[in-house]
Amino acid sequence: MAHTLTAERPEHAAAIERVLSRAFGPGRYAKTSERVRERGAILEPALTRVALNDAREIVGVCRIWRAEAGAEIYFLGPLAVDPSEQAAGLGATLVRDCVAACRSSAGGGIILVGAERFFRPFGFSIVPSGRVSLPGPVDPARFLWLELRPGGLDKIHGELAAPER
Ligand SMILES: CC(C)(COP(=O)(O)OP(=O)(O)OC[C@H]1O[C@@H](n2cnc3c(N)ncnc32)[C@H](O)[C@@H]1OP(=O)(O)O)[C@@H](O)C(=O)NCCC(=O)NCCS
Helix, strand or coil, rough: CEEEEEEHHHHHHHHHHHHHHHHHHHCCHHHHHHHHHHHHCCEECCCEEEEECCCEEEEEEEEEEEEEECEEEEEEEEECCHHHCCCHHHHHHHHHHHHHHHCCCCCCCEEECHHHHHHHHCCCCCCCCCCCEECCCCHHHHEEEECCCCCCCCCEEEEEEECCC
16 A cells, blocks of 8 residues: 655644554553653654555654753654554655654754664664663663764763753
8 A cells, every 4th residue: 555654743643642552552651762752852743754544544653752862862753553554664664754854854863762673774773781771671672773974973871861952
């Protein structure tokens, strides 16, 4: 099925929630990534991507947030594709588009919690031990980042928190 990707708009909110709850099921709010968002990371709707199917229904989302750990860094997630449309390449397309949008907006890097096998093809690698922490437990093998321009991650260290402005 063909999909259209667009930036997030306010009227997408309910449909995005539906996709997230169908894709993740219960337990979604227990994730450490949710703590980062609760603590004031700022949603970047223009860098976030939603995927619409032929019927103009939202079937996928990849959100981008502005956060800070020593310097500003984008925080990616949640990434979700509706179960009815998974395993057809849409998750990868959403991530690729978000990474391109973040790069165009002159960001230094992107950080996330996710499966390395899934994110490695886009250039993500494991955050070196002790460099960045999250407000809760995280499996170090799933804590990943991507440099968007040379030196873009050099100043990143400490706890991932809300941006100062
Ligand atoms: C993870 C998710 C977004 C992937 O979307 P998708 O459209 O099914 O993924 P794609 O079809 O683009 O798959 C791309 C590749 O990633 C692999 N992949 C998919 N889900 C994966 C996972 N959870 N872990 C590791 N690899 C995964 C696929 O096998 C595929 O590899 P291939 O190209 O070598 O076959 C989707 O399965 C989903 O919403 N899952 C539930 C929510 C979730 O776990 N989100 C991720 C949090 S980091």
